[in-house]
Amino acid sequence: MARGLSEEQLAAYFTLTEVGNLLEQAVSDQLRADGDLSPVQFQVLATLGEPGAPDYRMTDLADRIVYSRSGFSYQAGQLEKRGLIARERDGHDERSTVVRLTAQGRDLLARVMPGHVEVVRELLLEALPPRDLQTLRGVLDPVRDRLRSRPPRSARPRRRTG
Amino acid sequence: MARGLSEEQLAAYFTLTEVGNLLEQAVSDQLRADGDLSPVQFQVLATLGEPGAPDYRMTDLADRIVYSRSGFSYQAGQLEKRGLIARERDGHDERSTVVRLTAQGRDLLARVMPGHVEVVRELLLEALPPRDLQTLRGVLDPVRDRLRSRPPRSARPRRRTG
DNA sequence: TATTGTTATACTCTATAACTATA
DNA sequence: TATAGTTATAGAGTATAACAATA
Numbered sequence: 206m207a208r209g210l211s212e213e214q215l216a217a218y219f220t221l222t223e224v225g226n227l228l229e230q231a232v233s234d235q236l237r238a239d240g241d242l243s244p245v246q247f248q249v250l251a252t253l254g255e256p257g258a259p260d261y262r263m264t265d266l267a268d269r270i271v272y273s274r275s276g277f278s279y280q281a282g283q284l285e286k287r288g289l290i291a292r293e294r295d296g297h298d299e300r301s302t303v304v305r306l307t308a309q310g311r312d313l314l315a316r317v318m319p320g321h322v323e324v325v326r327e328l329l330l331e332a333l334p335p336r337d338l339q340t341l342r343g344v345l346d347p348v349r350d351r352l353r354s355r356p357p358r359s360a361r362p363r364r365r366t367g
Numbered sequence: 368m369a370r371g372l373s374e375e376q377l378a379a380y381f382t383l384t385e386v387g388n389l390l391e392q393a394v395s396d397q398l399r400a401d402g403d404l405s406p407v408q409f410q411v412l413a414t415l416g417e418p419g420a421p422d423y424r425m426t427d428l429a430d431r432i433v434y435s436r437s438g439f440s441y442q443a444g445q446l447e448k449r450g451l452i453a454r455e456r457d458g459h460d461e462r463s464t465v466v467r468l469t470a471q472g473r474d475l476l477a478r479v480m481p482g483h484v485e486v487v488r489e490l491l492l493e494a495l496p497p498r499d500l501q502t503l504r505g506v507l508d509p510v511r512d513r514l515r516s517r518p519p520r521s522a523r524p525r526r527r528t529g
Numbered sequence: 530t531a532t533t534g535t536t537a538t539a540c541t542c543t544a545t546a547a548c549t550a551t552a
Numbered sequence: 553t554a555t556a557g558t559t560a561t562a563g564a565g566t567a568t569a570a571c572a573a574t575a
């Protein structure tokens with residue numbers, strides 16, 4: 206089995222997967238309790254709320270969060286209904302929609318973040334000496350960049366319309 | 368923001384999350400194409416098919432895969448319908464159900480694995496020198512153990528039944 | 530009385546394809 | 553003709569609570 210992959214390599218991959226799953230499960234409970242948010246919704250808000258965040262179009266966020274456009278439209282609708290984000294026409298390209306965080310969205314993010322950070326600290330960081338954390342970043346950043354550089358789903362050709 | 372968490376720490380966490388998401392997306396496409404499996408279904412088969420795998424009860428797998436029991440019952444039903452797993456009574460505790468891989472399940476796993484490994488290699492391993500891979504394991508294994516040691520969802524008290 | 534597992538139900542999420550509008 | 557976004561639809565996945573059986 207695992208043609209050309211060592212046990213070691215496969216094990217590392219499965220560990221990465223399992224850590225991701227277990228972490229998401231715990232985080233999911235916290236986000237639901239503190240802000241009635243799904244992990245995906247939190248990710249949208251957090252991405253928009255990052256310090257030097259650029260303007261995002263719908264497609265940009267869909268690609269980043271790993272959603273089909275339609276799926277992201279749905280989520281954006283949910284968040285907009287709650288007044289957490291706003292959508293407005295892009296002045297440069299009338300086809301595009303720019304998404305931004307509202308004041309309410311920023312508030313909710315601020316309200317959810319402490320508990321979120323607490324969970325992350327407890328589950329991830331306390332098991333990681335600062336030195337290892339830095340190592341983790343050094344190791345994963347190139348992987349992330351490699352993954353980001355792949356053509357996103359939105360780049361797939363669409364079927365001809367009737 | 369991020370009371371008590373450094374930028375560095377938060378960034379490492381977000382990177383871990385994003386790598387997990389992007390990896391799962393790519394893997395998901397491959398599993399669907401090669402075996403008509405969701406990532407979760409693959410995870411069930413792969414867990415059951417590991418070399419020295421023990422007997423698993425339904426609850427054990429639900430906890431491991433991060434599902435509610437009912438959700439796992441649903442997935443087990445899907446896999447059983449396709450003849451990929453089998454459920455049988457546990458001789459030691461008549462309440463329990465033991466899950467095992469069928470020959471068909473083993474076949475499918477073997478058929479899906481090469482493509483799966485290929486994706487993992489391309490997206491994860493080629494960006495990781497062997498040395499870093501070992502580091503990654505050393506860093507994540509304790510985290511995984513810590514996460515596993517938490518009380519799983521199935522341990523939550525159930526509401527009194529009417 | 531607690532635990533294992535299933536089921537009924539309701540809801541959320543997701544993708545595909547059709548559709549509108551702009552480039 | 554291609555791209556950005558939305559929507560309709562249909563299906564998959566998930567959780568809660570109720571249920572049956574065993575410990």
